[in-house]
Amino acid sequence: MSPRIPSAWFGNRDMILTADLANVQHLLSTNLSNYPKGPDTRRIFSAYGQILFAADIKDWRFHRKFALAFFHNQKLQHFTVRINQEVLEKGLVPVLDHASEHRVTVDLQDVFQRAMLDATFMMISGKNRGSLCVGLPKDVVLEALHDASDVILLRHILPERFWMFQRWLGVGAEKRLSKACEVLDDAAAKCIKIWKEQTSNISKSEHGEESLDAITFFYNEEEFLESVGEQDYTMREIVKGIIFAGTDTASPVLSWVFWLLSKNPIVESKIREELAVNLRATESRTRIFFDLKELKKLVYLHAAMCETLRLFPSSPFQSRTCIKADLLPSGHHVKANKRVVICTNAMARMRFVAFSSGPRICPGKxxxxxxxxxxxxxxxxxxxxxxxxxxxxxxxVATPATSIILRMKHVFSKYGCSGVGVVVRDEWGNFVASSSHKIFGIFSPEVIEAYAAKTAISLLLQWKEPKIILEGDSLKIINMIKLMESDDSTYRVLLDYILLSLQSFAAWEANWVPRQANVPVHLLVRNARSISNICSWSSSPPPFLSSAILADLSSP
Ligand code: HEM
Known part of the structure; x- marks a missing residue:
């Protein structure tokens, strides 16, 4: 299959799309030197740095040599074990524990992207970024990666003059991309700065002889340092390239795997069986971490991942530019300077090319x-x-996003979250304390109400109040509390906690109030959406709440 897309005033220039295996072999292996990525690619992909990923011919050969030396280094493998352990223990497990304890829905794609981002940052500088934490606060680098991959797709489709003009004017999609580039530049510069500070403070033995992060590796390669001009610039470009390659391409795989498993419960149970048979939980970390040897035994899980990558390759296409006019094995003529696009996505249903192939095959596989x-x-x-x-x-759920990366369209609105607001008053209605709490995910009013009641009760338990009155505007939840009833709903765990905790008070009441009478709480809920995690106030209310509290006090 090799259709030719003719040039048009509104489109990018002539290109040939191919999913023919013989053509792909020709482009990526046998005639690679005639099909570099080309200067267009360097301009289109500028957000990801100019080294390796976008490099061609001599430059690429030079950088590839060091990239392979880094990715195949034994010390990196040791370090990968430590990185995995840290990201799982400090990030993934607390977040999933929190979600299962509170029965909240989480966007797994976001969770996995953060896990990959943190692991990649650690691999680059030795320091965990910590984006995967309870509350899942907004992460600017993740947002920048999304923006960049969406706009880069547009750059493939629109005429270069159009997007260059947009960029010059600083409007539209190009404005988004410029901002994303600034964020990625800044993140790369910070990584290098942090690494330099750490290296000056930590002795080699503390740093761990067995570990190897990317910056240490490249700063220790004399041949590399001698050949590149501006060292700091080159290092920043390398770091940007690794942030993209290590995060964006790897994280969608897990969301597709979990989505496919939800459709294929038999495969899921076979994987669970394989885990139970092969994984010996380590002594100190009873259930969190499995070593590389144990993971290597998981052949069925490995096969499920390959199959997912075959059906949903993270990089759905690869683009090459023809230098000298050529004839493809399929019989199609390619003129010099024409672009040939390999449609990995269409091909992968027949062949496994998710990691590309030939000399430019992914070194991070x-x-x-x-x-x-x-x-x-x-x-x-x-x-x-x-x-x-x-x-x-x-x-x-399984609609792919419009992007150069085959990730799922966001299942929640971007960084979907809900807010919980709690106000504590004394017996005369005066303000005592309040809190705004952001929880990740979109929930029904009942879940939010139950969550708010639980938060209020936890607070009052700490203060050892003998008598309390709970007020809320969800009739269903208030009635269940009054009747001391729980059910099989998604908020059952929250209700069970509330009902058990209420027994610790000498006396309690639960009253329904109409929504209009609950203005301060709704203001706190609105505030919760704009904060990163939790905010609380005691003695005096925050300014945005004062007039609503006064209005409440003066109402009959
Ligand atoms: C499932 C995960 C991954 C997939 C599907 C994947 C896929 C790919 C593909 C298709 C290419 C070729 C792109 C092109 O030439 O246009 C590539 C290149 C590359 N990948 Fe990966 N990759 C993955 C993970 C990683 C990781 C974790 C790293 C390292 C942190 C990495 C580092 C690179 C680098 C440095 C290149 C450029 C190689 C070159 O041009 O010589 N990749 N990857």
Missing amino acids: ELAFARLKAIAATSLFNYQFHVGTKIAKDQP
Whole structure:
């Protein structure tokens, strides 16, 4: 299959799309020197740095040599074990524990992207970024990666003059991309700064002789340093390239795996069986972490991942530019300077080319599998996953995003979250304390109400109040509390906690109030959406709440 897309005033220039295996071999292996990525690619992909990924011919050969030396280094493998352990223990497990304890729905794609981002940052500078934490606060680098991959797709389609003009004017999609580039530049510069500070403070033995981060590796390669001009600039470009390559391409695989498992319960149970048979939980970390040897035994999980990558390759296409006019094995003529696009997505249904092939095959393949398997094994070994009912009803979850990366369209609105507000008053209605709490995910009013009641009760338990009155505007939740009833709903765990805790008070009441009478709480809920996690106030209310509290006090 090799259709030719003719040039048009509104489109990018002539290109040939191909999914023919013989053509792909010709382009990526046998005639690679005639099909570099080309100067267009360097301009289109500028956000990801100019080294390796976008480099061609001599430059590429030079950088590839060092990239292979880094990715195949034994010390990096040791370090990968430590990275996986840290990201799982400090990031993934607390977040999934919190979600399962509170029965909240989480966007697994976001969770996995953060896990990959943190692991990648650690691999680059030795320091965990910590974006994967309870509350899932907004992360500017993740947002920048999304923006960049969306706009880069537009750059492939629109005429260069159009997007260059947009960029010059600083409007539209190009404005988004410029901002994303600034964020990525800044993140890369910070990584290098942090690494330099750490290296000056930590002795080699503390740093761990067995570990190897990317910046240490490249700063220790004399041949590399001598050949590149501006060292700091080159290092920043390398770091940007690794942030993209290590995060964006790897994280969608897990969301597709978990989505496919939800459709194929037999495969899921076979993977769980394989985990149970092969994984010996380590002594100190009873259920969190599995070593590389154990992960290597998980052949069925590995096969499920390859199959997912075959059906949903993270990089759905690859683009090459023809230098000298050529004839493709399929019989199609390619003129000089014409672009040939390999449609990995269409091809992958027949062949496995998710990691590309030939001399430019992905050098991070083994590392990617080590991370992906560690995350999937820990998640499946310890938790049960269900597709959220709201999502299943309202949205076709498996729609791919319009991007150069085949990730799912966001199942929640971007960084979907809900707010919980609590106000504590004394017996005369005066303000005592309040809190705004952001929780990740979109929930029904009942879940939010139950969450708010639980938060209020936890607060009052700490203060050892003998008598309390709970007020809320969800009749259903208030009636269940009054009747001391729980049920099988998604908020059952919250209700069970509330009902048990209420027994610690000498006296309690639960009253329904109409929504209009609950203005301060709704202001706190609105405030919760704009904060990163939790905010609380005692003695005097925050300014945005004062007039609503006064209005409440003066109402009959
Ligand atoms: C499942 C995960 C991954 C997939 C599907 C994947 C896929 C790919 C593909 C298709 C290419 C070729 C792109 C092109 O030439 O246009 C590539 C290149 C590359 N990948 Fe990966 N990759 C993954 C993970 C990683 C990881 C974790 C790293 C390292 C942190 C990495 C580092 C690179 C680098 C440096 C290149 C450029 C190689 C070159 O041009 O010589 N990849 N990857």
